Amino acid sequence: MGQYRDIVEHGLWKQNPGTMQLLGLCPTLAVTSTAVNGLSLGLATALVMAASNAAVAPVRRYVPDEIRIPVFILVIAALVTIIDLSMNAFVHPLYVVLGIFIPLIVTNCIVLARVEAFAAKNPITPSALDGLMMGLGLTLVLTLLGAVRELVGKGTVLSGIDLVFGAEAKAWVLQLIPDYPGFLLAILPPGAFIGLGLLIATHNWLEQRRLAKASMQAALPVAQSH
Amino acid sequence: MSRSPYLSSAPSVSVIMLKVLLALLPGIATYVWVYGGGILISLALATLTALLAEAAVLRLRQRPVLPFLMDGSAIVTAWLLALALPPLAPWWLVVVGTLFAIVVAKQLYGGLGYNPFNPAMIGYAALLISFPVLMTQWPSPLELAKVSLSFTDQWHYIFMRSLPLGVPVDAISSATPLDYLKTQLILQQPISDISNTPIFGWLGGRGSELVALAYLLGGIYLLQQRIISWHIPLAFLATLTLLSGTFHLFAPGLYASPQFHLFSGAAMLCAFFIATDPVSGPTTPLAKLVFAAGIGVLTYVIRVFGAYPDGIAFAVILMNMCVPLLDAYTQPRVFGHEK
Numbered sequence: 001m002g003q004y005r006d007i008v009e010h011g012l013w014k015q016n017p018g019t020m021q022l023l024g025l026c027p028t029l030a031v032t033s034t035a036v037n038g039l040s041l042g043l044a045t046a047l048v049m050a051a052s053n054a055a056v057a058p059v060r061r062y063v064p065d066e067i068r069i070p071v072f073i074l075v076i077a078a079l080v081t082i083i084d085l086s087m088n089a090f091v092h093p094l095y096v097v098l099g100i101f102i103p104l105i106v107t108n109c110i111v112l113a114r115v116e117a118f119a120a121k122n123p124i125t126p127s128a129l130d131g132l133m134m135g136l137g138l139t140l141v142l143t144l145l146g147a148v149r150e151l152v153g154k155g156t157v158l159s160g161i162d163l164v165f166g167a168e169a170k171a172w173v174l175q176l177i178p179d180y181p182g183f184l185l186a187i188l189p190p191g192a193f194i195g196l197g198l199l200i201a202t203h204n205w206l207e208q209r210r211l212a213k214a215s216m217q218a219a220l221p222v223a224q225s226h
Numbered sequence: 227m228s229r230s231p232y233l234s235s236a237p238s239v240s241v242i243m244l245k246v247l248l249a250l251l252p253g254i255a256t257y258v259w260v261y262g263g264g265i266l267i268s269l270a271l272a273t274l275t276a277l278l279a280e281a282a283v284l285r286l287r288q289r290p291v292l293p294f295l296m297d298g299s300a301i302v303t304a305w306l307l308a309l310a311l312p313p314l315a316p317w318w319l320v321v322v323g324t325l326f327a328i329v330v331a332k333q334l335y336g337g338l339g340y341n342p343f344n345p346a347m348i349g350y351a352a353l354l355i356s357f358p359v360l361m362t363q364w365p366s367p368l369e370l371a372k373v374s375l376s377f378t379d380q381w382h383y384i385f386m387r388s389l390p391l392g393v394p395v396d397a398i399s400s401a402t403p404l405d406y407l408k409t410q411l412i413l414q415q416p417i418s419d420i421s422n423t424p425i426f427g428w429l430g431g432r433g434s435e436l437v438a439l440a441y442l443l444g445g446i447y448l449l450q451q452r453i454i455s456w457h458i459p460l461a462f463l464a465t466l467t468l469l470s471g472t473f474h475l476f477a478p479g480l481y482a483s484p485q486f487h488l489f490s491g492a493a494m495l496c497a498f499f500i501a502t503d504p505v506s507g508p509t510t511p512l513a514k515l516v517f518a519a520g521i522g523v524l525t526y527v528i529r530v531f532g533a534y535p536d537g538i539a540f541a542v543i544l545m546n547m548c549v550p551l552l553d554a555y556t557q558p559r560v561f562g563h564e565k
Contacts, residue, residue, distance in 0.1 A: 197334075
């Protein structure tokens with residue numbers, strides 16, 4: 001069980017793709033203008049990652065080393081096509097908003113990175129879990145970044161939720177700051193870079209505090225025994 | 227009579243900043259005379275915000291607060307930003323711009339001496355792309371305004387956005403000469419007709435040209451005090467003159483005169499106070515010349531061919547990016563070393 005716990009912890013926190021590995025920056029920066037966009041693309045990516053890791057792990061021994069990258073990409077591309085067509089069919093308005101970034105999940109380096117670094121060396125269950133957790137870690141960052149940019153830029157949270165749940169969901173949009181003049185910079189690309197930088201700083205700060213606390217607790221019993 | 231050894235010591239940061247502030251005073255005084263006392267409110271707001279923000283971030287970063295506050299660099303940033311903004315901008319615009327300049331553009335990069343971009347210009351650019359309408363709403367000079375606001379009226383307008391009864395916004399605001407020139411040229415009016423309107427003076431815009439002249443005066447004081455070297459102001463103004471002069475010479479009906487470009491917008495403020503920032507600017511003499519010439523070219527290109535009426539902020543930021551490269555390629559030969 002310890003192995004699975006490690007996988008979860010690495011995906012969501014210690015090696016978070018968005019704030020630690022800094023992979024998959026293209027969608028992180030481009031589509032996170034709202035929380036809904038970030039969450040949707042994040043979930044789509046997580047689904048692709050779990051499926052591609054699960055698909056590559058069983059065939060890992062039969063793929064010749066020299067051509068493994070094209071094979072992996074083909075598997076990923078097939079899975080992304082499925083997601084792309086399904087989203088077009090079931091959540092069409094959202095599909096229109098996310099546009100080219102759904103097919104582009106194929107070229108998202110975090111997907112290939114997990115296949116290459118994890119699924120090509122591990123059995124199927126941990127591989128699938130790793131893909132899912134890394135994907136959810138990315139989703140977390142995308143959603144958070146989207147929420148912050150949306151709040152600062154437009155003063156709302158969950159705008160665009162009607163694209164997922166239909167027109168009646170429009171009432172769920174929270175206008176947190178009434179009469180907000182809008183801060184366009186947060187919606188524009190510079191806002192994404194600044195927001196991501198602040199998220200990375202927060203992650204590092206929390207991690208440092210955690211380590212400092214852990215080392216203090218570790219030092220405490222030693223000090224008492226003397 | 228001083229005693230040996232005759233070593234000249236470089237002035238401290240606070241002395242430099244104090245002299246820069248002193249050099250801005252004639253410009254501010256003229257500003258008040260032309261546009262009314264509203265600018266003083268902006269200046270005070272920006273100064274207060276800058277000092278508070280600087281102190282808060284320094285505390286967070288666990289640096290000594292008082293020595294860094296006393297160096298005056300935050301006040302210079304605040305003043306430059308306030309002078310670049312439209313004088314009757316709402317109070318929160320000044321506060322947001324100053325916060326962005328001090329917290330993001332200066333302190334997040336490591337504070338004084340480490341910021342790669344001019345903080346005041348980053349604050350200005352952030353506001354310009356976020357609030358384009360407010361940022362291009364300039365009040366008319368008092369002598370041209372249909373209704374002139376008293377200091378209390380300006381105070382109310384800045385803090386409450388309320389004007390005296392029966393006064394529409396149009397009565398106190400007008401297009402700046404650069405803005406007016408651009409829109410009229412699109413309508414294919416010849417320059418000679420455009421510059422016959424009352425908002426144009428004998429050099430640049432009526433009223434604003436006096437402010438520009440006062441900045442020039444302050445700039446000459448800074449040169450005389452050796453706070454800034456001649457390279458950046460001269461190269462910037464010369465490039466702007468040369469470019470606008472060439473275009474004006476060949477098509478005087480389509481391109482404004484060099485003196486109009488020199489005395490409009492923020493050109494004079496940029497030449498002596500903004501581009502000469504010692505932190506975000508280059509250090510070698512040759513790099514300074516190239517840097518300032520680049521700002522001159524970009525300013526002219528943005529003003530004449532771009533979408534924005536004035537291009538100082540973007541020109542300075544773009545050239546700030548080139549500074550490490552310029553400095554690296556223009557290192558002078560060290561005595562005794564081969565090239």
